[in-house]
Structures are given as C-alpha cells and as structure tokens.
Amino acid sequence: MCGALNPDELTLLSRHTRQIEHPSGEELVGESTRVEAYDNLMRGVVKLSKTLEDGRQQIVGLQFAPDLVGRLYAGESPMTAEAASDVEVCRVPRATLERLIERNPALRKRLMDQSLRELDEARDWMVTLGRKTAAEKVASLLLLIASHLDPEAAGERRIFDLPMSRLDMADYLGLTIETVSRQFSRLKKDGIITITANRHIEVLSLAKLQARCG
Amino acid sequence: MCGALNPDELTLLSRHTRQIEHPSGEELVGESTRVEAYDNLMRGVVKLSKTLEDGRQQIVGLQFAPDLVGRLYAGESPMTAEAASDVEVCRVPRATLERLIERNPALRKRLMDQSLRELDEARDWMVTLGRKTAAEKVASLLLLIASHLDPEAAGERRIFDLPMSRLDMADYLGLTIETVSRQFSRLKKDGIITITANRHIEVLSLAKLQARCG
DNA sequence: CGATATGTTGAAAGGTCTCAAGGGACGTGG
DNA sequence: CCACGTCCCTTGAGACCTTTCAACATATCG
Numbered sequence: 001m002c003g004a005l006n007p008d009e010l011t012l013l014s015r016h017t018r019q020i021e022h023p024s025g026e027e028l029v030g031e032s033t034r035v036e037a038y039d040n041l042m043r044g045v046v047k048l049s050k051t052l053e054d055g056r057q058q059i060v061g062l063q064f065a066p067d068l069v070g071r072l073y074a075g076e077s078p079m080t081a082e083a084a085s086d087v088e089v090c091r092v093p094r095a096t097l098e099r100l101i102e103r104n105p106a107l108r109k110r111l112m113d114q115s116l117r118e119l120d121e122a123r124d125w126m127v128t129l130g131r132k133t134a135a136e137k138v139a140s141l142l143l144l145i146a147s148h149l150d151p152e153a154a155g156e157r158r159i160f161d162l163p164m165s166r167l168d169m170a171d172y173l174g175l176t177i178e179t180v181s182r183q184f185s186r187l188k189k190d191g192i193i194t195i196t197a198n199r200h201i202e203v204l205s206l207a208k209l210q211a212r213c214g
Numbered sequence: 215m216c217g218a219l220n221p222d223e224l225t226l227l228s229r230h231t232r233q234i235e236h237p238s239g240e241e242l243v244g245e246s247t248r249v250e251a252y253d254n255l256m257r258g259v260v261k262l263s264k265t266l267e268d269g270r271q272q273i274v275g276l277q278f279a280p281d282l283v284g285r286l287y288a289g290e291s292p293m294t295a296e297a298a299s300d301v302e303v304c305r306v307p308r309a310t311l312e313r314l315i316e317r318n319p320a321l322r323k324r325l326m327d328q329s330l331r332e333l334d335e336a337r338d339w340m341v342t343l344g345r346k347t348a349a350e351k352v353a354s355l356l357l358l359i360a361s362h363l364d365p366e367a368a369g370e371r372r373i374f375d376l377p378m379s380r381l382d383m384a385d386y387l388g389l390t391i392e393t394v395s396r397q398f399s400r401l402k403k404d405g406i407i408t409i410t411a412n413r414h415i416e417v418l419s420l421a422k423l424q425a426r427c428g
Numbered sequence: 429c430g431a432t433a434t435g436t437t438g439a440a441a442g443g444t445c446t447c448a449a450g451g452g453a454c455g456t457g458g
Numbered sequence: 459c460c461a462c463g464t465c466c467c468t469t470g471a472g473a474c475c476t477t478t479c480a481a482c483a484t485a486t487c488g
Contacts, residue, residue, distance in 0.1 A: 050337065052428055056345040060337040071330070078334050108322070115329045116285065120292050122336035123264065123274040129343040130388025131270040134444070166467065174344025176445060181468055197453080198467065214266050348476070380435060390477060395436055412435065412485070 001040050001066055004106040016096045022083040028069060029081040037091050038070035044087030045163055050079045059172040061122065067114060085163055129174050136214035137173040138183040143209055158203040215254045215280055218320040230310040236297040242283060243295040251305050252284035258301030259377050264293045273386040281328060299377055343388050350428035351387040352397035357423055372417040
C-alpha cells in the first residue's frame, strides 16, 4: 500500500501507525466488533471467516501482503480476520487512512482494485462451493495454493508446503476434515500428488490436477 | 447513480447514453466477453452467473435498481449478466463513465460502496453455500427475497411474488430444482408459508422462517 | 383445447457426514 | 534415549441427505 504514497504522506502515516506482529492463530479483528483501525499486511497470510450461531464455520477469503485487512467504511467488521501464519502488519487508525484515501488518487485506485479483485475471488469461490464435488473442491484448492506459493514454476510439477491445516481446508471448501483427507488419499493413490509430513505437497501432474477441478 | 451527478454532468451523460429495455431472460453481458459499456440499472432485477465447462451453473449475485451492472475496469467480464425480469437500463460507454468517476467524488464513493456491499453479500452467501443444509438454504433465500421485495412490512407476515424460477433458485443455492421443490413443500406442510400459482408466496411466520435459516 | 414449459412427487443410487478407532509426528519429562 | 501424552491426520462402517431418473401435475400460451 505504501507504494502509492509520496514522502510527505509516508511521514504523516509513520506518525500514526504501529508495526505489530501476530503469531499464527491470533485474531486481528473479531466478527461484529467495532472497526477502529485497518491493518496493512506486510508479511504472512490472513484468513477471513464467518461463523454461524451453532459454530459451523466458513472461510470466506485469504489475504496476502500487501493487502489491506479490514472492511473499509464499516462500523462493524462483518467477519473475523485471523493470522493464518505468523503475520506482520502496520496498524493504521481508521480516520487517518480514510483521510489519506480522500487526498490520494493512487491509493484510492489501489484499494478499489483490491475490493474488486476480492469480489471476483469470492464469486469464483461461490461456484466451487455451490457446484463442485468434494474431489473437485480439493483439487481446486490445491491448484489455488500452488499458483500462489509457486507462481514462477514451469512444467508439470509443483512443490510447496500447505499453509493451512486440514480443518482450515475443510472450512474453506465447505467439507469435513475426513472428506478432505479421503480426497487427498485418492489423489495420492491416483499418482497425481505425493504428500510427506502432512503438509509438504508435490504435484506430479499439473494437467491431471487441473482436469479434476471441474 | 444519477443522484450523484450535477446538472452539467447529467447533460454530458445524456449525450453519451442510450436507454435500453431488455425482456426477461435476455443477456446484458456475456461471460468472458469484452466490456465496452456499463449498464446503469433503472428498473428490474439482473442475475449474475458463472458456468462451468460441463454446464453446471451458479448464480453469484442479484442486482436491483439503482445498481451499476458491469465489472469496473476489467477488460473481460468475469460472468454473465442476464435480465431476471423485464429490465430497463442506461447504457454508458466505458470511457465516459470512467472519466466521470475521476472527476466526481460522490459518484466514486457511491460505486466504492456498491462494490463493498456486493463483497459483503458474496461472502454472506458463501456461508450459505458452504455450510447450510438444503432446508436452511431455501429458508435463507426466502428471507432474503422477502426483505428486498417487502422491506417496509412489520409483523410476522410477508407477501410477495418470487422474482425467479425454481431453476434460478436452485442455481443460486447450489441445489437441484427437485430439492428446492421438496423444501418448499416441507415449509408448506409445516405451516410456515403458503404458495399459490407457483410464484406467489405468503410467509405466515417470519420467526419460524428465521429459525430455519441456521 | 392441445402443446410446452414449469413444478411436484416417489424410489433408488450415490456422495458426504458422523461416529469410532487407530496411526504418526512432536514435545515433555523421566 | 525412551515413554508418554497430545495434536493432527487417516481410515472404516453405517447413517443421512441430496441427487438422479422417472412419472405425473399444473400453469401458460398459442
């Protein structure tokens, strides 16, 4: 985000912001709590989720640096934001950022683009949640993660560590952990991936994985 | 949208726009087609949907007047926009609207707010798609429609006509039409709603309907 | 009135969840 | 270094829910 600012604005911002570190699992913003500040994500992954009264949970988005975390202009946060890995953020008071947005067209455009991109991603995921089978859902998530974590790689292979637990994946896909686990086993049996130490994934055939995405 | 414009801007706009009517079912923008213009929705309901290669469809949003239809700043539309009822729009060329946005802070804020609201709605719906049962999904949709179409009504009752077919509802909820139909029958049998002529709904107990939303 | 599209209902198949048991990695303490 | 507990993950069996396929009912429209 700071890329969109000029030196004066950076100075102004630095007087109002604090650098904060959050260990994995810590909550940045709670669902239905008042929004007093936004968090400029510097490092790590943030998980956005919503929970039904009886505890059923759905992950509704992931954010990566340099996203801005926090629902702009809302009095209350519509969801929980939680550190999915160890995370480093710049916390900006609401009023400071909102004033800055008024003055700075580049920053404004950048945040507008982020919102529109998040909207595209949410709608893509709605198709996955509403219309894909468990096998297709798991394949889709692996492909999504692979393209985020190993974006430069060419060819048929991809190697990466899953940045989330089976429970997180289940909550992202609208499944149970058992179903996710079974689908991983199937992908392994069919020679499409190998798994070591639960989290380390090697995709052997990207084409076959893509074919399973529906 | 025009509420955010001054007289000069309205004159400018009127020279560049055309009023267009679309009968129900007509496509405004096709998935993966070039975006040449935006549509300012004056009357009616527009359905946004995405389709998998094998034909499975998911509705990812509904738009009502006075929303702007069309993905801002994108070269290609990420989804299909289709008239869900008879619809009247003001078609604005891309460049015209984008220039106007640069100059007019009120318009800019209005479109930003629309994007953020659509993002909230999409994420709410992700919870419905991923974590609710068929019964809860149908109840949630009825409640959503009731609050849109009969927003002023007080008390336990709501009366309205469904603005969509069973197939549309199924595509919105990630279900089949048969499952939707069965859930309607159950709501009828349990005395929560009555249905006449397939589309005319009377909600007898809003509280009971809400209790079924999960 | 017939033709067509839309909606409902039933029975069986299939997929996902639930419940239960067991396996493997990791950290702590003996 | 090993024993043990804990957490996370995997696997199996049966229950449950949704889909599929088929038949029928109802609404719409010429």
